[in-house]
Amino acid sequence: MRIGAAWAQLRELAKVSAAASRAYGVPRRDAARLARRLRLEAGYEYREALKEGLLSPDRSEESPRAMVSRGVRRAAQQRLNPDALDPFTEQKLIFYDYCLAAGVPVPELYGAVGRSGGWSRVSGRVVGDRDAFAAFVEADLPDEFVVKPAWGLLGLEIRALAKDGGDLRDSDGAAIDPRQLYDRLVASPDFDLYVVQERLRNHPAVAALVDSPTLQTVRLNTLVRRDGGVSLMGCMMKLAVGTGDADNYRSGTTGNGLADVDAEAGTLGPLMIPRPDGAGYATTGVVPGSERRIEGWRIPLFEEARALVVAAAPRFLPMRTLGWDIAITPTGPAVVEANNYWGMSFTPLDPASRALLLDEAS
Amino acid sequence: MRIAAALSQVRELARTAAGASERYGAGRLQAARRARRLRLRGGFVYRETLATGLLDPALDEAEALRHVSEHETTRLLDRLNPESLAALTAEKVIFYRWAAAHRLPVPELYGVVGRDGGWSVASGRPLVGEDDCAAFLAAGPDEAVVKPSDGHHGHGVRVLRREGAELVDLEGRRHSPAALARELLADPEHGMFVVQQRLRNNAALQRVFRSETLQTVRMTTFVTDEGEARLLHAYMRVALGGLNVDNIRGGATGNADAEVDVSTGALNGSFGTPVPGIEAIAGETLPDWEAACELVRRGARLMMPQRSFGWDVALTPHGPVLVEANRGYDPFPSRGFGELVRGMARATA
Numbered sequence: 001m002r003i004g005a006a007w008a009q010l011r012e013l014a015k016v017s018a019a020a021s022r023a024y025g026v027p028r029r030d031a032a033r034l035a036r037r038l039r040l041e042a043g044y045e046y047r048e049a050l051k052e053g054l055l056s057p058d059r060s061e062e063s064p065r066a067m068v069s070r071g072v073r074r075a076a077q078q079r080l081n082p083d084a085l086d087p088f089t090e091q092k093l094i095f096y097d098y099c100l101a102a103g104v105p106v107p108e109l110y111g112a113v114g115r116s117g118g119w120s121r122v123s124g125r126v127v128g129d130r131d132a133f134a135a136f137v138e139a140d141l142p143d144e145f146v147v148k149p150a151w152g153l154l155g156l157e158i159r160a161l162a163k164d165g166g167d168l169r170d171s172d173g174a175a176i177d178p179r180q181l182y183d184r185l186v187a188s189p190d191f192d193l194y195v196v197q198e199r200l201r202n203h204p205a206v207a208a209l210v211d212s213p214t215l216q217t218v219r220l221n222t223l224v225r226r227d228g229g230v231s232l233m234g235c236m237m238k239l240a241v242g243t244g245d246a247d248n249y250r251s252g253t254t255g256n257g258l259a260d261v262d263a264e265a266g267t268l269g270p271l272m273i274p275r276p277d278g279a280g281y282a283t284t285g286v287v288p289g290s291e292r293r294i295e296g297w298r299i300p301l302f303e304e305a306r307a308l309v310v311a312a313a314p315r316f317l318p319m320r321t322l323g324w325d326i327a328i329t330p331t332g333p334a335v336v337e338a339n340n341y342w343g344m345s346f347t348p349l350d351p352a353s354r355a356l357l358l359d360e361a362s
Numbered sequence: 363m364r365i366a367a368a369l370s371q372v373r374e375l376a377r378t379a380a381g382a383s384e385r386y387g388a389g390r391l392q393a394a395r396r397a398r399r400l401r402l403r404g405g406f407v408y409r410e411t412l413a414t415g416l417l418d419p420a421l422d423e424a425e426a427l428r429h430v431s432e433h434e435t436t437r438l439l440d441r442l443n444p445e446s447l448a449a450l451t452a453e454k455v456i457f458y459r460w461a462a463a464h465r466l467p468v469p470e471l472y473g474v475v476g477r478d479g480g481w482s483v484a485s486g487r488p489l490v491g492e493d494d495c496a497a498f499l500a501a502g503p504d505e506a507v508v509k510p511s512d513g514h515h516g517h518g519v520r521v522l523r524r525e526g527a528e529l530v531d532l533e534g535r536r537h538s539p540a541a542l543a544r545e546l547l548a549d550p551e552h553g554m555f556v557v558q559q560r561l562r563n564n565a566a567l568q569r570v571f572r573s574e575t576l577q578t579v580r581m582t583t584f585v586t587d588e589g590e591a592r593l594l595h596a597y598m599r600v601a602l603g604g605l606n607v608d609n610i611r612g613g614a615t616g617n618a619d620a621e622v623d624v625s626t627g628a629l630n631g632s633f634g635t636p637v638p639g640i641e642a643i644a645g646e647t648l649p650d651w652e653a654a655c656e657l658v659r660r661g662a663r664l665m666m667p668q669r670s671f672g673w674d675v676a677l678t679p680h681g682p683v684l685v686e687a688n689r690g691y692d693p694f695p696s697r698g699f700g701e702l703v704r705g706m707a708r709a710t711a
Contacts (some may be wrong), residue, residue: 035620082478082554084512088456089450094447097664098456101463116444117667122661124589130708151446190448228487313405318479320488338601 016046020055023279031055043069050166053280060242067348068354072145074345076361080223080320081340088316089338092195093150104312106335107198110141112150114193115186125228136196137168144199147181149191160199171213200336203328205300209292214240217325218261218299221315221342224320225360230310233353235261236344237268238298241288257281258344259294266302269293305333312338320360371408382417382477391418400426405433408604410627424490430700435693437601438707442584443668443689451671451687452554453513467657467683470559472506473498479554495543498557499529503652505560508542510552518552521560521575531576532613543665562683564677566649573599578674579622579648579684580694583662584706585669591662592704593655596622597630597694599646599674620644627651632696654682670706 013032020031034055050069063305068076099106111120111127113136118127120139127133142164148158155308159181161168167175185194198214201207207214214360219236240256260269270283271294285295299305307323312335316322323342326333375394382393400406400416404427411417416426451457461468473482473489475498480489482498489495507517515706524528528536537545544557561576562568571577582595620643621632630643648654658673661684665671672691678684693699 053693078478082455084449084453084478084553085455087446087453088459091446091449093667094460096458098460101460101465112667114444115445115529117669119667120591121666124666126585126589126667126669129504193444224488226488226490228485285588314486315459317486318470318474318481318488320479323590 007101012046013168014188016050016055019277019279021052023275023277024056024058026057027057030287035269038069042067044070045069045071053275056280059174066351066354068357070343072159073357074341075343076109076357077321081322082318085316085319087151088319088338089322089340090153091151091339092148092245093193096195096197099335102315103295104315104321105308105338107146107200107334110145110196111136112193112195113147113182113185114150115188116190120195130179130182134178134321137163137178141196142198144156146197146199147194148197150193152191152193156189169311182323184285200327200329200334201301203293203300203330206328209294209297210239210287211292212240216240216329217327217334217336218302218305219323219325220263220309221323221340222309222321223360224317225356228314230254230313231353231356232263232306232309233350233357234344235263238270238295239287241271241273246338263306268294268301270300299328301328301333308335320342322331347359368383374408378412378417381412385412386420386492387417388417388419391529395397396426398421399423403427404429405623407432416695425697428697428700429695430693430703432692435703436690439670439690441668442706442710447668448689450665450668451689452512452514454509454513454686455554457687458556458558461661461684465679466661466664467525469507469561469683469685472557472559474511474554474556475499475508476511476549476552476554476674477547478619482553486531487609492540492543492547495547496540497541499539500527502557503559507558507560508555509545509558510549511554511556511678512552518555519548522679523560561676561678561683564679570643570646571600572603576676576685577601578676579654580691581658581673581675582691582694582699582702583658583671584709585662585666589663589666593658593705594626595694595699598622602641619694621694621698622648624655627654648679651680657682657684669710 013035015026016035017032020026021028027303035046037048039046040047040052044054053059055356080095087094094114096106096109100109107123110124113127113133117127118142120136123305127136132356144162146160149156160171164175167177167179169175202216210216212282217238219238220232223233225231232291237259238256239259257271257273259271272281272283274281286293305326306329308326312324313322316338319340323338323339327336368455374525375397378397378661379390379394382388383390391434396417397408400411401408410432414427414429415421440476449456450460455474458468462471471483475495476479477580480495489498504524506522507519508522511584512664513519516584521532528538529542531555532535539601563571567577577598577600579596579598581593583591584594585591600620618633620629623630627648629644631641654675654677658675659675662671665687668669668689672688673684674686676685676689
């Protein structure tokens with residue numbers, strides 16, 4: 001078993017160093033040595049180092065060491081967040097219901113549906129078959145709404161839907177009968193329950209920047225310190241310049257990008273978009289295909305968004321560190337999700353945040 | 363493996379039959395045959411047949427089969443209550459925070475202690491390590507309840523009161539705060555414990571039961587297709603065993619349970635786990651009954667899309683308080699409970 005694992009690692013190292021060599025024109029051996037050092041000294045897996053762009057000769061070796069590898073970050077998060085409380089944030093029906101009751105702004109919850117049960121939060125009635133679902137859509141739902149897995153991840157199976165006569169239309173324009181949608185939801189092998197909730201819209205300033213109907217979110221990571229105060233770390237904005245109903249980054253497969261956020265000023269750094277060869281990312285100061293400037297752009301209502309997560313974080317104690325996805329809507333910031341194993345690619349935590357995360361988890 | 367399982371079943375049957383023979387004075391073979399029939403026809407496990415009184419020769423066997431087994435009840439509840447929502451009530455840290463946010467009356471939460479995480483509500487600070495936890499326990503109120511966040515059937519519950527520098531539980535065990543913190547953090551089964559307000563019994567209950575242990579009513583609710591929350595059944599758990607808890611655990615605790623007429627709140631004289639002298643409380647009416655009924659109906663609606671719960675409600679001097687909500691509750695040993703479980707099954711088939 002050990003020999004098998006060692007061989008697998010060697011093969012992975014060979015593949016990664018070959019990819020880095022092709023991407024950056026550096027000798028394979030140099031790339032392999034750097035990947036090995038990053039693994040031993042900073043905990044980066046070979047593939048992770050390639051994706052994060054850490055094997056680029058343009059980056060100093062100090063840069064990845066100032067960042068936190070997925071493995072190191074995850075170990076710290078495991079010490080800070082009790083595993084048993086995962087459902088508090090990851091089971092979205094529990095999460096949204098709790099937030100609504102606690103006064104934390106989240107999308108309005110209309111109900112839930114799936115093979116393990118269903119109900120309308122509007123009427124209180126059970127939604128247990130396709131006719132009941134059609135009636136729920138007709139009577140209880142507004143013209144637009146979102147259906148997403150109650151225990152989903154990475155934005156998978158999120159549907160933004162609009163009523164169109166007796167049908168529903170998704171964001172690609174495809175029509176589906178509510179009864180057919182119900183059949184698909186209850187037949188899902190992956191998800192037993194979906195939440196049905198309000199469709200949030202972008203603040204006009206955000207919409208003007210990105211020119212996309214996809215909801216854009218800001219990721220604000222919080223840590224409740226031992227003294228009870230709340231610190232922000234590694235703030236990013238996920239910019240959906242690709243397609244799809246979510247702004248999730250999904251390791252670069254969605255065509256979406258990320259931009260650093262200055263946690264004090266609320267301004268964006270350059271947009272980072274994954275390179276097609278999977279070796280790091282390219283940066284641009286403007287929205288691709290336009291002249292709209294991203295770098296230096298200030299997030300509207302940023303102070304309010306920051307105040308929102310600082311107030312919400314202690315409501316989930318004894319979970320101590322969460323990554324909040326905040327939508328900036330015309331009526332104010334709203335929490336779209338909270339993630340207990342938060343992490344974003346290309347996210348160099350500043351030295352103080354990195355030290356704080358590791359110290360608080362020690 | 364199959365042979366080992368079969369042998370284990372045979373041993374269990376022998377123990378059950380011996381227990382029935384001792385309790386009822388009937389023959390072992392006769393008890394064993396009946397236990398076997400109840401297992402085959404009703405899904406009862408052997409020890410369940412003994413613990414719930416189904417091997418009593420005075421009880422007609424056809425009548426016994428109208429009771430419902432844990433197996434049949436669990437199978438229904440797994441269908442009515444989505445598994446992915448189990449943590450809402452099974453993990454008490456989540457349940458108490460959720461219930462308080464909904465302004466449902468629950469015991470006040472003082473904090474959480476454990477190797478997986480901790481936090482003091484009063485200070486708002488995380489509790490990290492033994493020293494933090496010991497200081498929190500030392501500075502806490504004079505009385506508190508400590509229970510596993512993921513516990514069940516009352517296992518691991520400690521009802522504590524302060525005596526000088528020590529904390530003493532209802533069963534007489536004494537701990538220093540540091541020793542208790544060490545014990546909780548080293549617990550091999552539970553990673554977190556909630557530390558919460560100790561509730562007291564309403565004076566009317568105290569007059570009847572004369573026990574320091576908190577007495578709770580188990581109230582079973584069901585939400586219909588139309589969204590109406592109904593209270594289907596209730597029984598009082600009568601804590602006579604001198605323990606920290608009122609749980610029955612198949613009769614192992616010395617506590618008893620007494621069925622409640624849900625329309626009036628009176629103890630109707632039907633006892634699931636009989637204890638000598640228990641008959642004297644028949645006819646007593648529980649205080650604040652209407653308020654308790656309204657509380658669990660409200661809780662049931664908030665739990666949707668989970669449709670059936672067993673609520674443990676304390677009747678305190680300040681009104682009814684939810685102590686726990688159970689999505690996988692045990693059946694009450696009566697024909698009526700069997701009928702209501704089968705009624706829920708039919709309504710949701």
